[in-house]
Amino acid sequence: MSAPELGKDLVGLEYLSAEQILLILDTAEPFKEVSERPIKKVPALRGKTIVNLFFEASTRTRISFEFAEKRLSADTVNVATSGSSVSKGETLVDTARNLEAMRIDMVVIRHPASGAADFLGQRIRSNVINAGDGRHEHPTQGLLDLLTLRDRFGRIAGLKVAICGDVLHSRVARSNIWGLLKLGAEVAICGPATLIPREFAELGVRIFPRIEEAIEWADALNVLRLQLERMSSGFIPSLREYNRVFGVTRERLAKAGREVVILHPGPMNRGVEIDSDVADGPASVILSQVTNGVAIRMAVLYLLAGGAPEWRTAPADDR
Amino acid sequence: MPSVTRLLDAPAMARSLERIAGEVVERCGGTKGMILVGIQRRGVELAARLAALIGKLGPAGEQRQIPLGQLDITLYRDDLSTVGPVPQVGVTSLPDELEGRTVVIVDDVLHTGRTIRAALDELADFGRPRRILLCVLVDRGGRELPIQADFVGLTVETSGDDRVDVAVSELDGRDSVELVRGGPL
Numbered sequence: 173m174s175a176p177e178l179g180k181d182l183v184g185l186e187y188l189s190a191e192q193i194l195l196i197l198d199t200a201e202p203f204k205e206v207s208e209r210p211i212k213k214v215p216a217l218r219g220k221t222i223v224n225l226f227f228e229a230s231t232r233t234r235i236s237f238e239f240a241e242k243r244l245s246a247d248t249v250n251v252a253t254s255g256s257s258v259s260k261g262e263t264l265v266d267t268a269r270n271l272e273a274m275r276i277d278m279v280v281i282r283h284p285a286s287g288a289a290d291f292l293g294q295r296i297r298s299n300v301i302n303a304g305d306g307r308h309e310h311p312t313q314g315l316l317d318l319l320t321l322r323d324r325f326g327r328i329a330g331l332k333v334a335i336c337g338d339v340l341h342s343r344v345a346r347s348n349i350w351g352l353l354k355l356g357a358e359v360a361i362c363g364p365a366t367l368i369p370r371e372f373a374e375l376g377v378r379i380f381p382r383i384e385e386a387i388e389w390a391d392a393l394n395v396l397r398l399q400l401e402r403m404s405s406g407f408i409p410s411l412r413e414y415n416r417v418f419g420v421t422r423e424r425l426a427k428a429g430r431e432v433v434i435l436h437p438g439p440m441n442r443g444v445e446i447d448s449d450v451a452d453g454p455a456s457v458i459l460s461q462v463t464n465g466v467a468i469r470m471a472v473l474y475l476l477a478g479g480a481p482e483w484r485t486a487p488a489d490d491r
Numbered sequence: 492m493p494s495v496t497r498l499l500d501a502p503a504m505a506r507s508l509e510r511i512a513g514e515v516v517e518r519c520g521g522t523k524g525m526i527l528v529g530i531q532r533r534g535v536e537l538a539a540r541l542a543a544l545i546g547k548l549g550p551a552g553e554q555r556q557i558p559l560g561q562l563d564i565t566l567y568r569d570d571l572s573t574v575g576p577v578p579q580v581g582v583t584s585l586p587d588e589l590e591g592r593t594v595v596i597v598d599d600v601l602h603t604g605r606t607i608r609a610a611l612d613e614l615a616d617f618g619r620p621r622r623i624l625l626c627v628l629v630d631r632g633g634r635e636l637p638i639q640a641d642f643v644g645l646t647v648e649t650s651g652d653d654r655v656d657v658a659v660s661e662l663d664g665r666d667s668v669e670l671v672r673g674g675p676l
Contacts, residue, residue, distance in 0.1 A: 198579075205582070
């Protein structure tokens with residue numbers, strides 16, 4: 173069976189073909205079952221050494237990657253910025269090269285600078301997986317959102333998905349937009365004008381200035397977190413006003429007259445972008461996203477570990 | 492030019508499976524506590540057929556519906572880092588706890604024994620059966636590990652360049668076993 177290969181690194185969904193994205197989603201299916209076994213471990217990556225290099229705070233993504241690595245029997249090391257030589261002024265490439273000198277096989281990197289994962293991938297031999305780089309992409313989050321949507325609806329093509337909130341600062345939004353468009357979904361973005369980049373319209377993304385219109389239109393809402401830590405100032409007047417105008421509430425959803433599935437990449441600001449009774453309601457798939465995250469990351473690790481190193485990624489214009 | 496020899500046609504394959512079913516019931520002294528586990532892909536179909544046959548032969552008062560599982564051994568292969576593009580992973584599902592049960596592994600062809608080694612490792616991660624038996628439709632020799640089958644449909648001597656093609660009607664539209672000599676692998 174000759175499947176499409178994934179290449180050396182996973183930098184973003186923008187650089188993958190629809191076929192490659194489907195390969196990852198299909199590979200994740202059998203990995204879901206591994207996490208349900210009495211012994212949640214298979215020997216597929218035994219002997220591989222993986223470094224989780226996190227230059228930004230993360231709970232969910234880091235733990236999810238670590239579970240995925242351990243359930244595939246890889247050996248893992250976590251490096252966080254504080255307490256490492258990074259805080260002594262070492263550059264990213266030097267850090268990675270030093271790790272590579274200790275014979276590692278893969279690096280999972282989260283970094284505040286957009287493009288950091290690609291930059292690193294071009295400079296070291298190990299596989300590099302982007303776990304979020306600045307505002308650029310968070311490909312495994314995009315993939316797990318796709319998997320969760322496919323689980324719920326049985327398909328991606330033709331689905332109407334609205335990404336709501338702080339799209340400007342969101343790497344999750346970018347990965348979702350690329351992935352959804354490549355698999356044939358319709359995509360809309362919705363939020364305050366200061367947080368909605370107009371360039372996305374060129375990709376065929378619809379823009380809704382009002383949350384009510386997005387809810388009316390969509391099969392599913394992916395509600396983004398307001399990334400207060402990335403905002404300098406002046407993007408929104410206040411959190412209270414944001415909730416009043418753009419918050420996803422039960423009352424607003426009820427007006428749609430049908431079920432609108434709710435996704436959120438976490439961590440949630442309850443009472444700001446999403447109300448508690450929506451987050452915990454029957455249409456919410458937020459915890460399925462977390463469960464699927466481990467399966468998606470196992471699939472990506474498995475596929476990259478066997479990929480040919482000289483193979484990089486699909487041409488960027490392949491869409 | 493590759494030469495193709497038909498080793499089993501549909502009626503011969505049916506007879507082999509019937510005979511194996513009888514041997515399994517006899518060896519196990521009934522069907523009590525038995526689970527059949529097919530190895531992806533064609534072992535799964537063969538296990539389903541054997542389960543139906545064994546169910547009919549089982550003594551009165553013992554289980555007639557033999558629980559069926561399927562095992563994908565891809566993640567337990569010993570050559571994952573060398574096979575090049577990674578093989579696709581299939582479904583693994585076991586119907587029940589394995590503790591104290593008699594597990595009969597079913598596969599289409601036994602060759603090097605490496606698939607069965609992987610299957611034994613994988614089963615061990617699910618539990619501790621009372622015993623594990625191995626049933627194959629074709630034993631083509633060429634073992635690289637000390638593994639032997641308990642029930643064999645057909646034994647045939649082959650060389651490493653030969654290929655044994657098992658077709659099952661559920662997947663391939665026909666039942667047959669063919670030996671292909673001198674063809675491309």
